[in-house]
Every structure is written in C-alpha cells, then in structure tokens.
Amino acid sequence: MPASHSFRSLLPVLILLVLLALVPLLSPSNRFVSLAISAGINVIALYGLSVLFGQTGILSMGHAALVGIGAYTAAILARDFNIGFWLSIPLAGIMAAIVAALIGIPSLRVSGHHFVIMTFAFGQLLAIILTNGGDYTGAASGLDVQQPVALFGLSIDVLTHYYLTVVFFVALSAIASWAIINSRYGRTLRAIRENEKLAASLGINVGRHKIGAFIVSGVFAGVSGVLLAYFLRHISPSQFSSFPSIYLALMVMIGGARLLLGPLAGGILVAFLPELLNLDPVQSRILYGVCLIAVILLLPNGLIAGIIAGWHKMFDRRAAQPSEPAVEREGK
Amino acid sequence: MKSVLLRGAVVALFLGAVAYPALAQDAADTIKIGVVAAESGAFVSAGHTLPAGVGLAVKEINDEGGIKVGDKTYKLELLKRDDRTDISTAIAATQELVRDEKVAAIFGSETHDFTLAMAKITQPAKVLHFAGNSTLAKVLTDSSVASGGEDHYLFQTEPQEFQRSGSTARGVLKLLEPLVGHPLKKSVLIVGNDATGQFLSSYYLAALKSEGQEVPDIIFYPPDTTDFSPFLTRAKSLKPDVVHFWYNGDSTLTALPQALELGVAPSYFLFGVDPGIWKEQGLSADVPVAMSCVPVCWGESSNPKAKAYFDAYFAAGAPKGVTSSVSLLYYDYVHFLAEAWEKAGSLDPDKTVEALKTLHHKGVVSDDLAFNATHQVTHATEVCAAAPGGDITCAMQEPPADAPKQ
Structure with missing residues (x-):
C-alpha cells in the first residue's frame, strides 16, 4: 500500500481538526469551549481505546481508571516534585502504560467477556485504592492541581489556549493512532483480531501483542488524564470509576473504533448530544442505549463507517461493491 | 407604499432610540447571580433544592423593591444551570456564568468535588461563591481566604x-x-x-x-x-x-x-x-x-421561622423531599449577600467580602448568622x-x- 493511499485515511481527521482549531475565531461561548475541551480530552483516550478495541478486538471497561492513573500521576508529581504540565505528559503516559502492563499480564490470560469483567474490576479497584489512599491520594476528596500551564512563557490557562492545546494533543493522538494502524504492528494486531488461532499458527506471539496493545492504549489514557487534571484543577476517585469507563466504551462503539474519524465522532457526539437536545442524564442514557443497539445491529463498524458506506451507496459507482476504508483493506 | 415604509422606519427608529436607554438602564440595574446544581442525575434529590431556595430568596428581594446599593437600586436576576450531576457540565456551566454572563455571585454546587473544581474558576474571576459543603473546611484556611488568597471569595454556608x-x-x-x-x-x-x-x-x-x-x-x-x-x-x-x-x-x-x-x-x-x-x-x-x-x-x-419559610418554599413549587431543608443552606445567604451589598454600598467583590465578614444576619436558620475568619458559618x-x-x-x-x- 503506497503511503499516499494510507495518508488519505488521516487527511479528513487533520482537516477536521484544523477546522476545530479555528472555532475560537467564531467567538463561541465559554460553555461551548469548556465542553469541547472535555470532549477532546475524552477523544485522546478514545484513540487509545480504538487501538485496543478497533485493531486488536479487545474491549476494556476500565479505561477511565487508566485516565485516572495519568491524572493522579500529574497531580502527585506537581505536588511532591514540583513537576509541571509538560513533563507530566510523558511521565503520566509511562505510568499509565506500566499500570496497563501490570493489569494486562494477568488479565489477558483470559479473553472475551472475562477480560471485559477484569478491566471493569480494575476500574472499581482503583477507585477503592484512591479513596482509601489517605493524604497521599487525597482520599475520597481528591487532589488539587496548582501548577500553572505555560508554553514558552505564555500562559495557556486561558480557556481558548487550553482548547487549542487539547486540539493539538488530539491531532497527535490521531497521527499516532494512524501510524500504529498502518505499521506492521498494526497489521499484526488486526491479524490477531480476525483470528487469534490462525495468527498464533503463523508465529505471532498473541499474548505479548495483546498486552502491548493494552500498554499502548494506556499511554493515550495517561496523556488524557494529565490534560483532564490540569483542566479541572481538582480530581477525585469518582471521576475514574465504572461509569466513565462505560461511557468511553460507548463513545468508541458509537463512533466506530476502526476508522480514525470514529473516536472523534463518538467523543463529540456523546459530549454534545445532551447539550444540543437538552437531555437530562436519564434521557441521555436511554438515547445512548438506543444508539448503541442501532449501531450494533445496523452499523457494526460504527457511525462513521456507516455514513461512509451510505455515501458510497448513494453517490459512488463503487456502491455495487462492498466498500472498506483504506486501513481496513490494508489490514486484511 | 414607499412613504408608508419610510414612515414606519422612522417610527421604528424613534421607538428604538427611546427604548434603548431604558433597556440599557434595565441591564445596568440588574445584578446577575448564578446557581449550579444537579437538577437531574444522581444528586437531584439535594440538587433541586438549591435553585428552589435561591429562587425564592431572589423573588422575595425583587418583590420588596430590590437591593439599594449606594444611590442605585438593583433587581436580582437568577441564572440557573443544571450540572446533570456531571463534573464536565458543572465546569462548563460555571465558565458560562462567570465569563459569558458575568455573574456577581454563584451558589452551589451541592457536590464537594464539583464545588472545588468550580472554585478554580470563580475565585480568580473574583466571583463570590457560596456552597453548603462542610468539606470545604479542607481548603478554607487563614491564608487561602486572606486578601489575595486563592479562596478569598469562597464561603461555606454549612457549619464546620x-x-x-x-x-x-x-x-x-x-x-x-x-x-x-x-x-x-x-x-x-x-x-x-x-x-x-x-x-x-x-x-x-x-x-x-x-x-x-x-x-x-x-x-x-x-x-x-x-x-x-x-x-x-x-x-x-x-x-x-x-x-x-x-x-x-x-x-x-x-x-x-x-x-x-x-x-x-x-x-x-x-x-x-x-x-x-x-x-x-x-x-x-x-x-x-x-x-x-x-x-x-x-x-x-x-x-419558629421554619413553618413560614417552608410554606413559601413548597408553595413556590418545590417538591417535598428528604433533603428539602438543604435549601436553607442557600436561601438565607442570598438575603445575607444582599445585606452585604447594601452595607458595602458597592458591588465591588472585595468590599462585599469585608461586609460579609462583619455582618450578623437574621435568617431562618438563626437570628445570628455570621461568617468566621475562615468564611464558615456557625449555627444549630x-x-x-x-x-x-x-x-x-x-x-x-x-x-x-x-x-x-x-
């Protein structure tokens, strides 16, 4: 596959992100910018989850806990070592990756539903550990993050500056995800996803690669956690328990985990639908449930893949043939 | 036809010119206050009492003619925002109230974590912030509430x-x-x-x-x-x-x-x-x-004052709930704040803080509501x-x- 061909799958994401980076020029409300930042932070974690779920076929229901590892790492580094935002990003990514490895090694000895349950249990366990961590983790009350965020001496604590920072990290995540998908490693992961036994028979170390995918997704989650901690300036265990994990899984399933636009679409939809339709949490959950069932039944590769397929059917001569995006064709 | 349109335009311009100063005057004579609370979601039971309590106090103040601050009389405008028991929504709502709506004060939320994260927005913006979370004692210290401290405008409306x-x-x-x-x-x-x-x-x-x-x-x-x-x-x-x-x-x-x-x-x-x-x-x-x-x-x-308060509270449409009384952690403090503005003779947040710290307010909960040195109340x-x-x-x-x- 020529590089230019695979780059086509990244191009729409980059164009969309450039457009999103221009949003502050339209003077949006601060409420909108704030929600967009929250959505962007989720999207970064979703790119990690898409590597795990979309490419490897492993669903984690404890991913918010890895985001929490990143957030708490950032808060503790700032408090105890005076380490600021920029250095926290790689350190929290590494810490979340280490924790992902520690969970992945025992958890990935099982597969399918059992793995989902184990990751869910990990999420619950982390909340309990943080809640009972005394002054070190701030117990149930959590921790404050006091360090300012600056770039070349310019404060990026201003909401729009922070928004642009998050867009930048979303772009980095999308590029990293694209690079993984189009690498030999990505092809190996897809081989495992499609047929584990066949992949093993070809000499692929399935267990090691699955743990590797979990570790990679942990890095994304860790970075997302740092951005969250510095955005909210106060974190607590309840933000990283089971419900946020379920929401992350929901977002990636609705948007679609196999296409680069999927996590972006899922994150934005779930963040803004209640706002646009003025839904309360109960109505939102009903809507998400209906969307999830509809996606599973009608658009098994997610909303974006469904829209692309629909587009081809309506306007493209290729409609007669089943169409797959570049990365999918490449993966098979 | 042309002349009719022309006359219409002239009349519209005249009315606009007359009405604009009146509208501008109205906006200038209004103090915006915000409430961020869970009106839906897991914490709705306590959350809905906040806008109900604050809303009742705002209505009473406005019905009595408003607040006289210096030479001017102001009406209160209440902006309610549902945080859906979700921290991202609570933060977005606070950003909106503080930066877009330019509220002078915020009440809420009923959730400790949310309040602490909200305070990171309200305090640098010098917005007076009242919350009935006794857990705020963890952050309200002599240094944090001092002038220039990070929580100078934050007040705890529940006893320690x-x-x-x-x-x-x-x-x-x-x-x-x-x-x-x-x-x-x-x-x-x-x-x-x-x-x-x-x-x-x-x-x-x-x-x-x-x-x-x-x-x-x-x-x-x-x-x-x-x-x-x-x-x-x-x-x-x-x-x-x-x-x-x-x-x-x-x-x-x-x-x-x-x-x-x-x-x-x-x-x-x-x-x-x-x-x-x-x-x-x-x-x-x-x-x-x-x-x-x-x-x-x-x-x-x-x-002795509870019956009259709760009669008015429920008559205003608030449901009878396990935690209806939580509304009193907010209702009294709208009146308290109004009194502080009148005493300060200014809407300046620093002068208002000084007034809040020296006032003894007669409320429903107590005849002697007062904030201590670390911005916390004491009552039975x-x-x-x-x-x-x-x-x-x-x-x-x-x-x-x-x-x-x-």
Whole structure:
C-alpha cells in the first residue's frame, strides 16, 4: 500500500481538526469551549481505546481508571516534585502504560467477556485504592492541581489556549493512532483480531501483542488524564470509576473504533448530544442505549463507517461493491 | 407604499432610540447571580433544592423593591444551570456564568468535588461563591481566604463539620435516651463509602466518642447499595444501643426497614431524613428513631421561622423531599449577600467580602448568622425523634465550641 493511499485515511481527521482549531475565531461561548475541551480530552483516550478495541478486538471497561492513573500521576508529581504540565505528559503516559502492563499480564490470560469483567474490576479497584489512599491520594476528596500551564512563557490557562492545546494533543493522538494502524504492528494486531488461532499458527506471539496493545492504549489514557487534571484543577476517585469507563466504551462503539474519524465522532457526539437536545442524564442514557443497539445491529463498524458506506451507496459507482476504508483493506 | 415604509422606519427608529436607554438602564440595574446544581442525575434529590431556595430568596428581594446599593437600586436576576450531576457540565456551566454572563455571585454546587473544581474558576474571576459543603473546611484556611488568597471569595454556608456532628450526636443521644429507657453506651455507624461519607463519618465518630459513646466499628457500604443485610448483620453482632445511618437520606430509607426486620438495635438514627418524609411515607417503627435535618426540619420543627419559610418554599413549587431543608443552606445567604451589598454600598467583590465578614444576619436558620475568619458559618442543627407510638419531638441543638480532641 503506497503511503499516499494510507495518508488519505488521516487527511479528513487533520482537516477536521484544523477546522476545530479555528472555532475560537467564531467567538463561541465559554460553555461551548469548556465542553469541547472535555470532549477532546475524552477523544485522546478514545484513540487509545480504538487501538485496543478497533485493531486488536479487545474491549476494556476500565479505561477511565487508566485516565485516572495519568491524572493522579500529574497531580502527585506537581505536588511532591514540583513537576509541571509538560513533563507530566510523558511521565503520566509511562505510568499509565506500566499500570496497563501490570493489569494486562494477568488479565489477558483470559479473553472475551472475562477480560471485559477484569478491566471493569480494575476500574472499581482503583477507585477503592484512591479513596482509601489517605493524604497521599487525597482520599475520597481528591487532589488539587496548582501548577500553572505555560508554553514558552505564555500562559495557556486561558480557556481558548487550553482548547487549542487539547486540539493539538488530539491531532497527535490521531497521527499516532494512524501510524500504529498502518505499521506492521498494526497489521499484526488486526491479524490477531480476525483470528487469534490462525495468527498464533503463523508465529505471532498473541499474548505479548495483546498486552502491548493494552500498554499502548494506556499511554493515550495517561496523556488524557494529565490534560483532564490540569483542566479541572481538582480530581477525585469518582471521576475514574465504572461509569466513565462505560461511557468511553460507548463513545468508541458509537463512533466506530476502526476508522480514525470514529473516536472523534463518538467523543463529540456523546459530549454534545445532551447539550444540543437538552437531555437530562436519564434521557441521555436511554438515547445512548438506543444508539448503541442501532449501531450494533445496523452499523457494526460504527457511525462513521456507516455514513461512509451510505455515501458510497448513494453517490459512488463503487456502491455495487462492498466498500472498506483504506486501513481496513490494508489490514486484511 | 414607499412613504408608508419610510414612515414606519422612522417610527421604528424613534421607538428604538427611546427604548434603548431604558433597556440599557434595565441591564445596568440588574445584578446577575448564578446557581449550579444537579437538577437531574444522581444528586437531584439535594440538587433541586438549591435553585428552589435561591429562587425564592431572589423573588422575595425583587418583590420588596430590590437591593439599594449606594444611590442605585438593583433587581436580582437568577441564572440557573443544571450540572446533570456531571463534573464536565458543572465546569462548563460555571465558565458560562462567570465569563459569558458575568455573574456577581454563584451558589452551589451541592457536590464537594464539583464545588472545588468550580472554585478554580470563580475565585480568580473574583466571583463570590457560596456552597453548603462542610468539606470545604479542607481548603478554607487563614491564608487561602486572606486578601489575595486563592479562596478569598469562597464561603461555606454549612457549619464546620465538628460543629454539625457535635450538635447532631448530642441531640440524637439526648432525644433517644428517654425513649429507649436506659443509658445509651454503644453506637455503630453505617456509612456510605464515598467522599462525603468518609469525610463526615470521621467527625461524627469523634463527636460520638466525645459524648462518651463506645463505637466498636464504622461499617462502610458502597454507594447505591440496596441490600444492606450483610452490613446490618455485622452491626447486630456488635450489640449496639444505637445504629447511626450516615449520611445519604435516600439510602437510609432503604436500609431502615431491613434493619427493623432484622432487629439490629433498640434505637436508630437517620441522618438527613426529615420528619416530614417520615410522616408522608407513613413510616413507623417499634423502636425509637431519631432524625436530623440539614439544618432545620420541614415536617416538624422547633424553629419558629421554619413553618413560614417552608410554606413559601413548597408553595413556590418545590417538591417535598428528604433533603428539602438543604435549601436553607442557600436561601438565607442570598438575603445575607444582599445585606452585604447594601452595607458595602458597592458591588465591588472585595468590599462585599469585608461586609460579609462583619455582618450578623437574621435568617431562618438563626437570628445570628455570621461568617468566621475562615468564611464558615456557625449555627444549630435540628434533631427530632419519633417515639414507637408515632409522636415526634424536635429540638435545635447548639454546636460545641471546640472540636473534640482526637
């Protein structure tokens, strides 16, 4: 596959992100910018989850806990070592990756539903550990993050500056995800996803690669956690328990985990639908449930893949043939 | 036709020119205040009381002609925002109220975590922020509330936890003992295991011990528990004189019937359950049950002002709930703030803070509401007890002067 061909799958994401980076020029409300930042932070974690779920076929229901590892790492580094935002990003990514490895090694000895349950249990366990961590983790009350965020001496604590920072990290995540998908490693992961036994028979170390995918997704989650901690300036265990994990899984399933636009679409939809339709949490959950069932039944590769397929059917001569995006064709 | 359009345009321009200063005047003579609370989602029970309480106070102030600050009279405009029990929404709502709407003050939220994150937005913007979270004691210190400190504009509208726990423990034991008929010596706490539960129970434990209680165990249950039997069985094995259910009123109402069926103790205490709910739900028990309200009860009260307040509160459309009284942690402080603005003669936040710190306000909860040096109030808490026959007795219990020694 020529590089230019695979780059086509990244191009729409980059164009969309450039457009999103221009949003502050339209003077949006601060409420909108704030929600967009929250959505962007989720999207970064979703790119990690898409590597795990979309490419490897492993669903984690404890991913918010890895985001929490990143957030708490950032808060503790700032408090105890005076380490600021920029250095926290790689350190929290590494810490979340280490924790992902520690969970992945025992958890990935099982597969399918059992793995989902184990990751869910990990999420619950982390909340309990943080809640009972005394002054070190701030117990149930959590921790404050006091360090300012600056770039070349310019404060990026201003909401729009922070928004642009998050867009930048979303772009980095999308590029990293694209690079993984189009690498030999990505092809190996897809081989495992499609047929584990066949992949093993070809000499692929399935267990090691699955743990590797979990570790990679942990890095994304860790970075997302740092951005969250510095955005909210106060974190607590309840933000990283089971419900946020379920929401992350929901977002990636609705948007679609196999296409680069999927996590972006899922994150934005779930963040803004209640706002646009003025839904309360109960109505939102009903809507998400209906969307999830509809996606599973009608658009098994997610909303974006469904829209692309629909587009081809309506306007493209290729409609007669089943169409797959570049990365999918490449993966098979 | 052309002349008709022309005349119409002239009239419209004239009316616009006349109306614009009036509209501008209206906007200038209005003080915006915001409420961020869970009007939907998991914390709706306490959350809906905030806009209801603040809304009632705003209506009363406006109906009385507004607030006279210096030479000008201002009306209040209330901007309510539902945080959907979601921290991202709470933050977005706060950003909107502070930066877009330019509110002078914010009330809420009822959730400790949300309030702390919201304060990171309100405080740098010099927006006065009132929240009824006793857990704010963790951040309200002499240095943080000092001029230029990071929480200079943040006020805690609920007493410090040692005070509320002290009032409650003393009141519960005082009311239950004559009903049980023998001295109460041993207490067991059953507590929701979340941020608030952990924080509150540590103080209540100290308060019970300072009242001479032996407390062999605190039993934590996960939030959203519906089957309490494992926790109740454990409590029963400790042979307590009183089982104290702390702190979620909704969970407590689920746990109590199970406790009565298992015969866990000769008496119970339900934190945050109003006698009004006890009566409305037709609850009964064959043993004495104490209840406490945050801070004054609506179903039965010894506070002379409570009836008038709650009549107006419910007449305004607020539902009768387990935690309706939480509204009083906000209602009084809208009036208090209005008085501070009048006293300061200015809307300047620094002058208002100074006024708030020196004022003694006559509210519903107390005739002498005042903030201490670390921006926290002190007042009594109401405790009631239902006798097995159904009679309910209530008493306002004053807080202890000092925190018990650990």
